[in-house]
Amino acid sequence: MHRRAFTGSLLSLLAAAPALAQSGSAPTIPEEALIQPVALAEILKAGNPPPLLQVGFSVMYSEAHIPGSIYAGPTGTEAGIEKLKTAVKAFDKSKPVVIYCGCCPWVRCPNVAGAYKTLTALGFAQIKVLYIADNFGADWADKGYPVAHG
């Protein structure tokens, strides 16, 4: 799929995604930067997804993560922020990048806001944050979306 076509399909899926009932916390992340699990799952299904970064805890990543996602966390810590910066060094800042955690309910996630701020400060123009309302198990794995282990 051409990049332009991919961006178009990404935007249309985002528009079709159900509106967020309550943006809750992680209050510094604007609503337009969020992507719903169903929309990301469709993008994965279509193939050629943008880079995916799990910015949470490594034990949780080892247990289960989105296939193809890179571990770069936990971004609630300085060390995790540095790991994220290193992970995205070679990324094209004009292209979409998706970050997610899922350790805790959205309102209590200690990682995604820091990751979003860092990528914004680095100049990334199309940051999408996977909105995980409760946790990765309930909102991704239990829905039957693809999962990798290890």
Added chain:
Amino acid sequence: MAKRFAVLLLILFALPAAASPARAASAPAPVMAGSPAPDFIRPGLDGKPVALKSFSGKVVLVDFWASWCPPCIIEIPQLIGLQKKHAGKLQIIGVSMDDDAAAAKDVAGRFAFNYPLLMGDAKFGHRYGGILGLPSAFLIGRDGKIVKILRGELKPGELDRAIQSALGS
């Protein structure tokens, strides 16, 4: 020619496997109410071994938690209270899913824990069907079978009721 073809096949199949061993890990087997509780023996944070089998005959609560999980921390005083209330009949075991023991030990020092704590990891989580969100707790009956799985933040009295029920059965 045949030899070259064999080498090519070897490269095609062996290289991806070597490059991504993590992807080869399999999905955990489901664990549900009625299943025998997966056995374990692990060193506790205090260095003493913690063996599930050593508590046979008691109701056991295996509580998965982490220092970064606010509801897990909120629940700790409640768990300490329940361990005290049902002493001799109930055994709580706290399994930290922190990335490193230092964070768990820091929490251990902030509460007067009256039950053992140990470090978990992805393999441990897999044995319990995958711990993909915290808090998660497994209530195990006197017969060693899982009675109830509690995921997410507990409602007031929910855990005590489940324990009372397991103690009565």
